[in-house]
Amino acid sequence: MQLVQLSDWLLDIAFVLYVLASIVFVVAMTGKNWAGRDPKQHELKYGRIAYWLALIGFIAQTGYVIFRWIAGGHSPTSNMFEFMAFLDYCIILAYLIIYRIYKLTVIGAFVLPLGVIMLAYSYVFPKEITPLIPALQSYWLHIHVTTAALGEGILAVGFAAGLMYLVRTVPQEAATKSTRWLEIVLAVVMMLVGFIGMESTFSRLDHKTVFELPKEQLNFQGEMEKMKVEYTLPAIVAPEGSKIIQAGPMTPLFTAPSWMEGKDAARKLNTMIWSVISGLVLYGGLRLILRKRLGAAMQPAVKDIDPELIDEISYRAISIGYPVFTLGALIFAMIWAEEAWGRFWGWDPKEVWALIVWLFYSAYLHLRLSRGWIGAKSAWMSVIGFVIILITLVVVNLVIAGLHSYAGV
Amino acid sequence: MDQIKCECGHANPVGTMLCESCGRPLELEIKGEASFPDMRYEGMARRSQTYSRTIIDRIWNYFSSVKVAIGIIVIILVASAIGTVFPQQQYIPVPVPTEPDVARFYTETYGKLGTIYYTLGFHNMYSSWWYVTLLVALGTSLVICSLDRVIPLYKALSKPRVNQHKSFLKGQKFYGEAELPAETDSAALVEAASAALRKKGYRIFQNDQAMMAEKGRFSRWGPYINHIGLIIFLLGVLLRNVPGFYLDEFVWVREGQTIAIPDTPYYVKNVQYHTEYWKEEEMAQELDLKGGAVVKSYQTDAILYLNKNADLPGANPDLVEIKSGPIIVNHPMEHEGLALYQTGVQEMQLGALNFVLVDKKAGNKEIGPIKLDLYNVPAEQQVADGVKVRVLDYFPDFVMGKDGKPATQTNLPKNPMFALEVVSEADNASEKLVYLSGSIITEKDDSRYTLEIKMPDLIDISGLMVRKDKAVPLIYFGSFIFMIGVAMGFFWQHRRIWLQFHGTRVMLAGHTNKNWYGLKQEAGAMIEQAKLPIAIEDKSKA
Numbered sequence A: 001m002q003l004v005q006l007s008d009w010l011l012d013i014a015f016v017l018y019v020l021a022s023i024v025f026v027v028a029m030t031g032k033n034w035a036g037r038d039p040k041q042h043e044l045k046y047g048r049i050a051y052w053l054a055l056i057g058f059i060a061q062t063g064y065v066i067f068r069w070i071a072g073g074h075s076p077t078s079n080m081f082e083f084m085a086f087l088d089y090c091i092i093l094a095y096l097i098i099y100r101i102y103k104l105t106v107i108g109a110f111v112l113p114l115g116v117i118m119l120a121y122s123y124v125f126p127k128e129i130t131p132l133i134p135a136l137q138s139y140w141l142h143i144h145v146t147t148a149a150l151g152e153g154i155l156a157v158g159f160a161a162g163l164m165y166l167v168r169t170v171p172q173e174a175a176t177k178s179t180r181w182l183e184i185v186l187a188v189v190m191m192l193v194g195f196i197g198m199e200s201t202f203s204r205l206d207h208k209t210v211f212e213l214p215k216e217q218l219n220f221q222g223e224m225e226k227m228k229v230e231y232t233l234p235a236i237v238a239p240e241g242s243k244i245i246q247a248g249p250m251t252p253l254f255t256a257p258s259w260m261e262g263k264d265a266a267r268k269l270n271t272m273i274w275s276v277i278s279g280l281v282l283y284g285g286l287r288l289i290l291r292k293r294l295g296a297a298m299q300p301a302v303k304d305i306d307p308e309l310i311d312e313i314s315y316r317a318i319s320i321g322y323p324v325f326t327l328g329a330l331i332f333a334m335i336w337a338e339e340a341w342g343r344f345w346g347w348d349p350k351e352v353w354a355l356i357v358w359l360f361y362s363a364y365l366h367l368r369l370s371r372g373w374i375g376a377k378s379a380w381m382s383v384i385g386f387v388i389i390l391i392t393l394v395v396v397n398l399v400i401a402g403l404h405s406y407a408g409v
Numbered sequence B: 001m002d003q004i005k006c007e008c009g010h011a012n013p014v015g016t017m018l019c020e021s022c023g024r025p026l027e028l029e030i031k032g033e034a035s036f037p038d039m040r041y042e043g044m045a046r047r048s049q050t051y052s053r054t055i056i057d058r059i060w061n062y063f064s065s066v067k068v069a070i071g072i073i074v075i076i077l078v079a080s081a082i083g084t085v086f087p088q089q090q091y092i093p094v095p096v097p098t099e100p101d102v103a104r105f106y107t108e109t110y111g112k113l114g115t116i117y118y119t120l121g122f123h124n125m126y127s128s129w130w131y132v133t134l135l136v137a138l139g140t141s142l143v144i145c146s147l148d149r150v151i152p153l154y155k156a157l158s159k160p161r162v163n164q165h166k167s168f169l170k171g172q173k174f175y176g177e178a179e180l181p182a183e184t185d186s187a188a189l190v191e192a193a194s195a196a197l198r199k200k201g202y203r204i205f206q207n208d209q210a211m212m213a214e215k216g217r218f219s220r221w222g223p224y225i226n227h228i229g230l231i232i233f234l235l236g237v238l239l240r241n242v243p244g245f246y247l248d249e250f251v252w253v254r255e256g257q258t259i260a261i262p263d264t265p266y267y268v269k270n271v272q273y274h275t276e277y278w279k280e281e282e283m284a285q286e287l288d289l290k291g292g293a294v295v296k297s298y299q300t301d302a303i304l305y306l307n308k309n310a311d312l313p314g315a316n317p318d319l320v321e322i323k324s325g326p327i328i329v330n331h332p333m334e335h336e337g338l339a340l341y342q343t344g345v346q347e348m349q350l351g352a353l354n355f356v357l358v359d360k361k362a363g364n365k366e367i368g369p370i371k372l373d374l375y376n377v378p379a380e381q382q383v384a385d386g387v388k389v390r391v392l393d394y395f396p397d398f399v400m401g402k403d404g405k406p407a408t409q410t411n412l413p414k415n416p417m418f419a420l421e422v423v424s425e426a427d428n429a430s431e432k433l434v435y436l437s438g439s440i441i442t443e444k445d446d447s448r449y450t451l452e453i454k455m456p457d458l459i460d461i462s463g464l465m466v467r468k469d470k471a472v473p474l475i476y477f478g479s480f481i482f483m484i485g486v487a488m489g490f491f492w493q494h495r496r497i498w499l500q501f502h503g504t505r506v507m508l509a510g511h512t513n514k515n516w517y518g519l520k521q522e523a524g525a526m527i528e529q530a531k532l533p534i535a536i537e538d539k540s541k542a
C-alpha cells in the first residue's frame, strides 16, 4: 500500500517536472530575441535547465515504474492508465536518447509538451492496480507491451520532429493547403488537450448523468437488471431509447443514431463531441489572442534551425523506432499469441492495427529510400504515422472491442 | 552483347549509369545535381532497367518497381483497416449457425452499412481470395525486386573505386574543393586524413594522390536480408495450408473423461478442473468490484495418452501415459509440437442425478440411494437386498417430438429424462417411474415406490484447443532474419569519403545512404585533424 502511494507521488512529481521543462523549453526557444540577450547564450542556458528538469522528471518516473512494478507484482502495462503512462515514459526516454545524439534544444520544445499531454491523458483512466486476469499472466506481457511501447515512443519523437519540420518550413505568408492542414493537426492536438481538461475537471465535480437503457443484463448477483450508462461529462447525446434516472447539468439535445451499437457508444460519441468543441474553443481562443495562424506564431521560434537536420532527426527516430516496434508489437506479439491462444495471428482488430502501423511505416521507408520523399512529404508521413498509432491506442482500444481490450473505460 | 564504352576505355553493360571503372556518369550530361544518377547501386545495370521487350520482361519490371510495391502495401493497409470497421465473422459475439443468420446479424446490428459490408464479403476480409492474392503479389514483388538488385549491389560493393571521376565527386551532396599552396605534400595529407578516419573505424583504400575511406559496407545488405526474412515468413504462412502442417481442433472434456483427440493418435483425460479467484489479501489495492471477483486462473489437470494401436484399424485403444500436469491459460501442455490450450469451460454442469428410493407402503421407509450417471448410464443397479432399479429409457436432452413420441435434441444432458423400473425380487413385482425436469411421475396413483430427489453431482467441462503448427519455427526464423536485416540497415550506415588531388586542387566528397549528420561530423573532424583547407558546401539536395 505504501509502495503504491510512493509510486503515485513519484508520477505526480514527474508530471510537474515535465510541465516545468516544457515551459522552460518554450522560453528557451521564444525568448531568444528578448531585448538585451545573446540568442545563443539564452538558448543554451535555458535549454540546459529544461533538459535537466526533464531528466529529473524521467528519473522520478523511473521510480514510479519500479515501485508500481514491485507493488503490483507485474509490469505497469496491464491497463489503459498504466499503458499510457508507460508510453509517456518511453517517449521521454526516446527524447533523451535522440537529444544525446543531436544536442538540439528545440527537440525538447516539441517532445516534452507531447509527453505532458500523453501523461495527462493517462490520468483520465482509473488508476487502481488490478490483479491480472489469466490471459495477461505471462512474462510476455512485460516483454511484448514494454517493447511495443518503446517503439511507439521513439516513433512519437519522429512525429514531434516531423511537426517541427512543418512548423519551420511551411511558408506562412499566405494561406495554402499546407498551412490549412498544419492548423488542422494543431487543432486536433488542442482537442486532445480539451478532452483531458474536460474529463479531469468533470470527474472531480461529480456532475454525473445516468441513463437507463431498454436492454437488460445479468448482474453479479445473477439477476437481470436494466443496463445503466454513466456520463461524467454533461450529456449532449443520449443513448437511443434511454431514460434519465439521474439528471446532470444539461438535458441532452439529441439521441445517438440507432446504428451506433454497444452500451457505451452514445457516451463515447458524447465525449468525442465535447473534445471537438473544447478543442475548437481552445484553438479559437489562441488564434484570437495571437491574431495569426498557430503555425505562423510558432515559426519565429524555430526559424534559425536547419530544416535538413530536423528532417534527418525525424527520419532517424523513425528508423530506430521501426525495428523496435516490429519486434515488440508484431514479433513478440505473435510469440505470445501462439502461447496464449495457439495461433500466432488471429486478425483481432488490435493485431490488425499493429500491422497497419507497421505497413504504413514500411511505405514511409520505401518512399523515402527509393522515391526520394524527403523534407515536407516525409514530415507529413511522420505526422500521419503517429495519428495512426493514436487511432490504434485510443480508438481501437476504446471503440472496437477485441480480445485485447483491457481498457474498461 | 551490347556495351557502352566510357571515355576511360572501359566497356560497360547496357543500362549502366555510372562507369564501372571510373565512375563517370554515362549517357548523360551533368547539368545539375538533380540529374546525377541514383547512387544506390553505384549506377550498375539492373535487369529491370535494361530490358522491356517480352511479356516476362514486362512482368519482371512491374514487380521490381518500388512504386508498385508501395502501391501493394498501401492497398493491403487500407483493406486491413476496412476489415476492422465491423467485427469479422469469427468474432461475432452471438451464435450465427447459418449463412442467413450471419447476414441478418450484420444488417440488424449495423444497418445499411452492415448489409453492404456483408455483401462485399468484408466480414471474411482476411481469407478472401483477393486479400490472399494481394499477399501473394507482395511476396512475388519481394522475390523479384531482390533478384533484380542483388547482383548489381554485389558488383557495386565488391569493387570499391579509389579514383572516381571528377564529375562523380562533384555530383555528391557532400562535396568540397580547394586550391592548395604549391609546395603541399599531397601524400602526407592523404596519410593524415587516412589516420584520422582509421581511428573512426573506416577502412582505407589509398594511393599517393587519392584516398577512399569506407565503413559499414555490410549494412547495405540489410534490405536484402530483411526482404529474405519476409519471404521466409510468407512461405511459412503459405505452408500452413499444406495438409499435416497445421492442425486445429477443439474438444470438450468433462472431469473424469478420457477422449480421443481427432486426427491424432492421442487421447486426453480431464482429471480435474478448477477456477481460482484472486483473494482480497493478494491484491495490491482494495478494489470496488461491485460484488464480482477477478479470476486468477483457469486450470485443467490433464493426462495425455498415446494410443499404440492407432495404426491398427478396429483394434481397441492401447493407451500409454505420456504426460500429465496442469493446463493453464498461457501455459499449454506440449508434446512433440502438439499443444493443448485451456480455452473454455462450462462449470457446474449436471454430471449425475441422485435419488433415494422410498417405500411409501412401509411408512415412507428409505430403501437406498440411486445414482444415475448422465454420461454413462447404468442399465441396472442393486438398491438394497432384493430391490433393483433398471433404466428402461434415457433422453439426455428431452423434448416431446412432433409425432408425440419423446426424443432428444442433443447428446448433452441439458434436460435429462429417465424411465425407470423398480423390481422387487421378494414379491416378484415391478413398478415403473419417470423422472423429468425435477419431478417424479409414477405409473399408478397409489404406487408403492417413489424417488426422493437429492443434490445432483455437478461437474466441470473443460474446453481444450488442440493445435499443431509445424510452420511456426519457419515463421519465427523468418521474423528473426527480418530483424537482423533491419538492424543491419538501420543501426549501421554505409559511409564513404573520397579525397583526391588533381594538381594543386584537392577535392573531398562523401556519400552515405543514411545519417548524413554522422558523416558530416566525422568528415568535419577529419578536416580539422588533417588541417585540410576545405570548406564543405552544403548542397541541399538530400
Ligand code: HEM
Pocket: A362, A365, A366, A369, A370, B040, B063, B064, B065, B066, B067, B069, B073, B138, B141, B142, B145, B146, B222, B223, B226, B227, B230, B485, B486, B488, B489, B490
Ligand atoms: C511489407 C513488405 C516490405 C517490408 C516490410 C519492407 C521493408 C523494407 C525496409 C525496412 C527497408 C529499408 C531497409 C534499410 O534501409 O536498411 C526496405 C528497403 C527497400 N525495399 Fe522493402 N519491404 C517490403 C516490401 C518490398 C517490396 C515488395 C519491394 C519490391 C519492389 C521492396 C523493395 C525495397 C527496396 C528497393 C529497398 C531499398 C533498398 C536500398 O536502399 O538499397 N520492398 N524495405
